[in-house]
Amino acid sequence: MFATRTIICIGVVVLTASLAQAATSDYTLVDHFHSQNFFKEFEFFSQPDPTRGFVKYVDGATANRDGLAGYYQNAVYLGVDHTNTTTSGRPSTRVSSKKAYTKGLFVIDIAHMPAGKTDNGSCGLWPALWTVGPEWPSSGEIDILEGVNTRSSNVVTLHTKAECMVTNTGAVKGSNLATADCSSGNGDVGCRQDTYAKNNYGAGFNEAGGGVYVVEWDTSVINAWFFSHGAALPATLLSSSSNNGTAAPAPDTASLGPPLAVFQPDESCQLNQLFKDHNLIINTDFCGGWGANDWHDDETCKKLAPNCEDYVGANPEAFAEAYWLINSIKVYQKAGNNGTAAGGAAMKKKREVRQALPFMA
Ligand SMILES: *[C@@H]1O[C@H](CO)[C@@H](O)[C@H](O)[C@H]1NC(C)=O
Numbered sequence: 001m002f003a004t005r006t007i008i009c010i011g012v013v014v015l016t017a018s019l020a021q022a023a024t025s026d027y028t029l030v031d032h033f034h035s036q037n038f039f040k041e042f043e044f045f046s047q048p049d050p051t052r053g054f055v056k057y058v059d060g061a062t063a064n065r066d067g068l069a070g071y072y073q074n075a076v077y078l079g080v081d082h083t084n085t086t087t088s089g090r091p092s093t094r095v096s097s098k099k100a101y102t103k104g105l106f107v108i109d110i111a112h113m114p115a116g117k118t119d120n121g122s123c124g125l126w127p128a129l130w131t132v133g134p135e136w137p138s139s140g141e142i143d144i145l146e147g148v149n150t151r152s153s154n155v156v157t158l159h160t161k162a163e164c165m166v167t168n169t170g171a172v173k174g175s176n177l178a179t180a181d182c183s184s185g186n187g188d189v190g191c192r193q194d195t196y197a198k199n200n201y202g203a204g205f206n207e208a209g210g211g212v213y214v215v216e217w218d219t220s221v222i223n224a225w226f227f228s229h230g231a232a233l234p235a236t237l238l239s240s241s242s243n244n245g246t247a248a249p250a251p252d253t254a255s256l257g258p259p260l261a262v263f264q265p266d267e268s269c270q271l272n273q274l275f276k277d278h279n280l281i282i283n284t285d286f287c288g289g290w291g292a293n294d295w296h297d298d299e300t301c302k303k304l305a306p307n308c309e310d311y312v313g314a315n316p317e318a319f320a321e322a323y324w325l326i327n328s329i330k331v332y333q334k335a336g337n338n339g340t341a342a343g344g345a346a347m348k349k350k351r352e353v354r355q356a357l358p359f360m361a
């Protein structure tokens with residue numbers, strides 16, 4: 001029964017690959033991270049938080065011992081301590097891919113992201129899924145999925161060292177380009193797109209069963225799409241879904257519809273020079289440069305405690321839902337864009353500095 005089904009599926013996959021060839025044949029799967037290999041391919045970051053968050057990132061052995069990271073329900077679990085009070089920072093996890101990439105098509109299937117059960121529960125949280133290169137901001141940063149406190153929709157942002165003006169023409173209606181220069185605030189602020197859907201971030205994302213982020217970082221544009229698991233995925237994305245094995249062809253991005261966020265640089269902005277050798281990072285921060293400042297402007301959070309740190313330290317139970325559950329991450333690249341070897345070397349030198357975002361409140 002299962003054998004027959006598998007054979008039928010393979011036939012379908014091959015057919016899809018040839019149909020989609022015009023747009024996607026140049027993308028080849030270079031990495032697939034999932035619930036059997038993830039912790040071999042990602043490493044734990046356990047240094048002090050570069051954004052001065054109220055967090056204590058633990059190493060792999062500690063995460064394993066305390067149940068803060070592991071494989072769970074066929075997915076990758078990355079959590080935080082939600083049992084102890086603390087005055088020195090809440091234990092949490094931050095991982096970084098060992099490989100680095102220059103350009104590519106990233107298909108990130110997430111079942112659950114850090115959130116609160118109630119609006120209160122999100123106070124203090126700053127979850128992020130992002131990519132960054134060495135010597136920040138010289139090699140750029142792409143923030144795919146992040147937010148703080150009671151924000152209910154994702155914010156997608158690029159950060160560069162040199163000026164890079166972008167437009168977001170072609171993005172879904174409602175995505176708003178808040179700042180157009182990706183180097184604004186000396187890179188701290190970046191070019192940021194605010195989105196509006198409640199199912200693309202936090203508790204709303206989880207209620208809909210999570211979703212799939214697709215990021216295409218190419219020579220002349222960076223686009224991010226979002227598809228909720230609350231609705232059928234586009235047909236072209238099914239071929240690369242987490243259940244379809246490592247031979248799955250890349251989705252045809254021309255068939256995905258309007259992106260959630262579009263970063264279309266003007267001619268003076270050279271993405272090839274501003275973005276390179278990015279490691280993929282997934283973390284759950286508390287307070288920090290963005291979250292702690294935003295606390296004082298957040299009508300719900302500021303009523304709970306005089307500052308973010310007091311609340312996060314005293315209310316472990318508020319963070320029971322503050323975990324990532326990653327189904328799968330697939331990385332596709334075009335021939336000649338294979339940054340993995342050089343990126344791996346650069347990774348060791350990397351300072352992993354990420355500045356506060358003082359103007360983002
Ligand atoms: C909570 O505190 C106990 C007692 O100090 C400690 O053994 C345990 O590791 C802590 N749990 C986490 C998840 O940090």
Ligand SMILES: *[C@@H]1O[C@H](CO)[C@@H](O)[C@H](O)[C@H]1NC(C)=O
Nearest residue numbers: 117118119120121300303304
């Ligand atoms: C938020 O916390 C306050 C104070 O602890 C409580 O009164 C309120 O009911 C909470 N709101 C929700 C939605 O849980």
Ligand SMILES: *[C@@H]1O[C@H](CO)[C@@H](O)[C@H](O)[C@H]1NC(C)=O
Nearest residue numbers: 012013016238239241243244
């Ligand atoms: C695998 O991909 C094919 C299209 O190539 C799709 O029809 C099928 O539903 C996918 N299977 C799963 C389990 O996502």
Ligand SMILES: *[C@@H]1O[C@H](CO)[C@@H](O)[C@H](O)[C@H]1NC(C)=O
Nearest residue numbers: 028030333334335336338340
């Ligand atoms: C990228 O490089 C790795 C290791 O050098 C190799 O195994 C892989 O096939 C390359 N992929 C592409 C798309 O060139």
